[in-house]
Amino acid sequence: MTAGNNPSVYIKGVGSYVPEKILTNQDLSKVVDTSDEWIVTRTGIKERRVCENGQECSDIAVAAGRKAIESAGLHPSDIDAIIVGTITPDMIFPSTACMVQKKLGLENIPCTDVQAACTGFLYVLDMARGMLLTNHRYNNILIIGAEKLSSIIDWSDRSTCVLFGDGAGAAVIARTPAGATYGVNDIYLGADGSNPELLNIPAGGSSLTASEATLAQGQHFLKMNGKEVFKFASRVIVQASEEILNANNLSMDDVDIIIPHQANIRIIENASKAMKVPMDKFFINLDRYGNTSAASVPVAMDEAVSSGLIQAGHHVLLVAFGAGLTWGSALVKWH
Numbered sequence: 001m002t003a004g005n006n007p008s009v010y011i012k013g014v015g016s017y018v019p020e021k022i023l024t025n026q027d028l029s030k031v032v033d034t035s036d037e038w039i040v041t042r043t044g045i046k047e048r049r050v051c052e053n054g055q056e057c058s059d060i061a062v063a064a065g066r067k068a069i070e071s072a073g074l075h076p077s078d079i080d081a082i083i084v085g086t087i088t089p090d091m092i093f094p095s096t097a098c099m100v101q102k103k104l105g106l107e108n109i110p111c112t113d114v115q116a117a118c119t120g121f122l123y124v125l126d127m128a129r130g131m132l133l134t135n136h137r138y139n140n141i142l143i144i145g146a147e148k149l150s151s152i153i154d155w156s157d158r159s160t161c162v163l164f165g166d167g168a169g170a171a172v173i174a175r176t177p178a179g180a181t182y183g184v185n186d187i188y189l190g191a192d193g194s195n196p197e198l199l200n201i202p203a204g205g206s207s208l209t210a211s212e213a214t215l216a217q218g219q220h221f222l223k224m225n226g227k228e229v230f231k232f233a234s235r236v237i238v239q240a241s242e243e244i245l246n247a248n249n250l251s252m253d254d255v256d257i258i259i260p261h262q263a264n265i266r267i268i269e270n271a272s273k274a275m276k277v278p279m280d281k282f283f284i285n286l287d288r289y290g291n292t293s294a295a296s297v298p299v300a301m302d303e304a305v306s307s308g309l310i311q312a313g314h315h316v317l318l319v320a321f322g323a324g325l326t327w328g329s330a331l332v333k334w335h
């Protein structure tokens with residue numbers, strides 16, 4: 001595979017963490033009018049993880065981050081910056097990245113959050129790449145996708161509560177050693193803010209501040225137009241994959257494994273058909289975790305590495321889409 005861009009940074013270590021508590025489709029069928037059969041047929045999801053009371057987004061982010069640091073052969077003190085992709089920060093501010101810094105016992109290094117919903121990990125990957133290549137102060141940047149989506153779900157809305165779960169995935173990004181051919185070859189990102197209402201939380205920001213009325217109307221919960229988002233996702237997963245392959249003069253035959261955002265098995269099946277790529281090229285874990293938004297891609301990537309599906313020399317395609325609407329893809333040659 002010859003890519004258009006120099007692989008100037010690489011994924012030095014990966015890690016993930018999901019809460020221990022499992023919520024099955026059977027459990028949900030006792031809370032809302034749904035069934036295991038409907039959820040599995042329409043989404044592929046069988047169960048998801050949810051945080052325990054008191055377990056914060058930054059806690060699971062730290063758990064994933066520690067594993068990524070260890071897998072990179074580093075100590076937390078080697079980390080020069082932290083970027084967290086999340087739509088479920090511990091608080092609106094300060095950033096969850098600052099909470100992660102505190103819990104890792106670090107000081108002074110820059111920390112910030114990025115909000116690109118389910119595409120969050122690809123956005124933070126590109127930002128880490130930019131920081132490493134333009135500022136000599138950074139050598140190892142910890143990037144994390146972490147979500148406690150259980151905190152923003154309306155557990156009485158069957159059209160959304162069956163879809164989402166909690167989890168965190170992390171990676172340490174560093175400059176590729178001189179002469180090495182592995183690393184992040186290219187990243188492609190996009191967004192279309194023209195229809196924010198397709199997937200959002202209407203209240204609690206500065207536009208519609210939290211009040212008794214917004215609380216009574218449940219406007220502090222995640223809202224989604226599932227059908228429209230499904231159409232967008234089925235289209236953009238193909239477009240983002242083809243865009244980055246074409247830009248690098250590559251085809252799907254050059255790709256060893258695809259790590260897609262884990263939203264709905266039917267979206268991945270549609271992509272498989274449209275791109276004429278066998279389903280076994282896509283890594284799938286949505287049956288066990290549901291949609292974990294920004295955590296989805298890094299958790300899947302970590303599991304693909306630890307199960308031996310991603311190995312040195314493999315060409316990996318990451319692809320994601322989500323609220324905003326946002327989308328993105330990345331081409332990585334594993335080390």
Ligand code: UT7
Nearest residue numbers: 034035038042118158159162226227229230233263264322
């Ligand atoms: O990560 C961000 C990206 N998000 C996504 O990619 C999600 C994209 N959207 C989807 O995955 C799908 O649209 C859903 C899984 C959310 C819904 O699947 P669908 O096949 O589009 O179902 P639908 O909304 O058309 O609903 C079909 C029926 C409706 O009943 P009627 O009106 O036909 O009588 C719904 O009320 O299924 C009903 N329904 C349910 N039934 C049992 C909706 N949710 C449920 C449920 N259990 N949980």
